[in-house]
Amino acid sequence: MRALISAPETTEGYRHAEAPEPVPAPDQVTVEVRHASVNFGEVRHLGFQPAGTVLGYDAAGYVVQAAEDGSGPAVGERVVAFGPGAWGERAVFGTDSVAVVPEKVDLAAAAALPLVGITALRTLRDAGLVLGRRVLVTGASGGVGRAAVQLAKHAGAYVVASVGSPARGEGLAALGADEVVVGLDTVTEPVDVVLENVGGAHLVAAWGLLKPGGVLESIGWASGEPAVFPPNSIFALGAAKSLRSFGDAAEPGPDLATLVDLTARGVLDPGVGWRGSWTRFGEAVEALFGRRIPGKAVMDLD
Ligand SMILES: NC(=O)c1ccc[n+]([C@@H]2O[C@H](COP(=O)([O-])OP(=O)(O)OC[C@H]3O[C@@H](n4cnc5c(N)ncnc54)[C@H](OP(=O)(O)O)[C@@H]3O)[C@@H](O)[C@H]2O)c1
Structure with a gap:
């Protein structure tokens, strides 16, 4: 073949x-x-x-x-x-x-x-209930990002989608993003959950935006740049914040069926x-x- x-x-x-x-x-x-x-x-x-x-x-x-x-x-x-x-x-x-x-x-x-959908679905599930919570998606213009924006919105979150340029943000509001931002400098209100696809400086900035008790899912590192955390920047008062890795695409069949069903119902593009x-x-x-x-x-x- x-x-x-x-x-x-x-x-x-x-x-x-x-x-x-x-x-x-x-x-x-x-x-x-x-x-x-x-x-x-x-x-x-x-x-x-x-x-x-x-x-x-x-x-x-x-x-x-x-x-x-x-x-x-x-x-x-x-x-x-x-x-x-x-x-x-x-x-x-x-x-x-x-x-x-x-x-x-x-x-x-x-x-x-498959891969982007399973990744967005599983990291969102891992982050817990997002109903009424602020979810930041970085690299929102990409495959994982677009799926994550839509699934987080469907789950009831307020979605902040971060992209590299205004052109890369096109169409994200229609998919459910409540805010589309270029980079993270203009995000001032803290968030409960981050689905992080870019790595490097984005990872460091996103960590700083996380509320006490919040969860940052480190999905990818599209930038390929190192992340340099200033001294003491991991310290936070209040409930512990978590930084979690993701790499579990095992037995994806049932989640694939969910993604297909959401697509059939017009929830997921x-x-x-x-x-x-x-x-x-x-x-x-x-x-x-x-x-x-x-x-x-x-x-x-x-
Ligand atoms: N942990 C896992 O199991 C898992 C599963 C799937 C994917 N991933 C990883 O997650 C990341 C996102 O995957 P994806 O499929 O969504 O990729 P993608 O479609 O290429 O999207 C990546 C996004 O990252 C942004 N970006 C910022 N700096 C970049 C750079 N220097 N080069 C390329 N993109 C850059 C781009 O957005 P702007 O152009 O708007 O800046 C781009 O839309 C990748 O690193 C991938 O390897 C990990």
Whole structure:
């Protein structure tokens, strides 16, 4: 089959090539992948994986072989899936890592959901009840950020969305942001929760904006810059503030089903900001690093 594979010997770190057909374990379905989405972390680390590894994690398509153990969706079902090896014409996924996509949800849009949706959903859950609370989302123009803005709003929060420029803030108010700010300098009122995607100076500033008892979910570090906390800046009077890591995308199937359901109900817009053939993968990577994609890049495996 054709696939996008790791190629550490090239400057790009990847290439389109023939790859062996994936072999499913008894608890895995085989999916004919029609659309796949691109995540920041995957493209930042292109060429880091052993040569020939089929890249990618987010996919949507049709089940062409059901799981041998009888679990999961049947042949012909439209599914969205999360797992390694997604950027091939066919891919195998554990039945705990897929969700059925109803006809009313576009399959390409569904492909945008997995990693960013699971991340936004799980970090919000981890932060606790946000009804009536102030939630700050940094890197709100990106994939995780857009999903986080919408889910936090749906959960009843007052949402402050931070972006890098006014143009990057376009459309966020319509998705539920109560305030769209450029950087964090103009945020003066403290917040209860931060969903932090940028790292570096953003992480330090966001920590300073957190109320006593507040939770900062450190999701990502898109800036790649170091975070320098001034002496004593972690100290705070009152209830302890927490800084939490996130990295748990295990068994995503039920959360994928929730994300698909929220999409079907019009609560969540998967936010496809770039769409094109997977032969244009290089363009998608450049646009993502150039911060020109509002939301997600979705490739068609045409
Ligand atoms: N912990 C986990 O399991 C997990 C899961 C998913 C993602 N992540 C991480 O979370 C972060 C966000 O992921 P994503 O998929 O939302 O990425 P994305 O779509 O590329 O969005 C990242 C956002 O960060 C902002 N940014 C600020 N400085 C940047 C810089 N120097 N380079 C690039 N972007 C910069 C950009 O917003 P402006 O242009 O508006 O400034 C951009 O929209 C990434 O670091 C990713 O690796 C972690």
